[in-house]
Amino acid sequence: MKPKKRIMPKWNRMEKGFQYSYVNRRLKKRIYRSLWIGQIKSGLAPESYSKSIALLKEKDILLNRKMLANLARNESRIFFQIKKILYT
Numbered sequence: 001m002k003p004k005k006r007i008m009p010k011w012n013r014m015e016k017g018f019q020y021s022y023v024n025r026r027l028k029k030r031i032y033r034s035l036w037i038g039q040i041k042s043g044l045a046p047e048s049y050s051k052s053i054a055l056l057k058e059k060d061i062l063l064n065r066k067m068l069a070n071l072a073r074n075e076s077r078i079f080f081q082i083k084k085i086l087y088t
Contacts, residue, residue: 036069043072043079047087055086 041049056063061082063071071079 033065036065039069039072040065043068043076044083047083052083052086059086061085 044052
């Protein structure tokens with residue numbers, strides 16, 4: 001004998017969908033942040049990521065991870081100028 005399928009009431013399915021959408025919005029932010037960090041690390045090659053972020057804050061350079069990743073990916077000359085400013 002096959003077990004009967006349990007059908008959820010419509011409201012419970014909607015509620016579950018809202019819960020998943022809340023969780024996935026948080027997960028999306030986490031995934032993008034880790035992607036940006038990886039792109040920055042690849043642009044900083046020999047230097048360490050954590051030291052570079054600390055130097056950015058110390059020298060009052062107001063660029064967030066999203067902007068730094070964009071510069072590392074698309075505007076490599078500008079990114080290397082920023083890197084030069086940090087380590088001189």
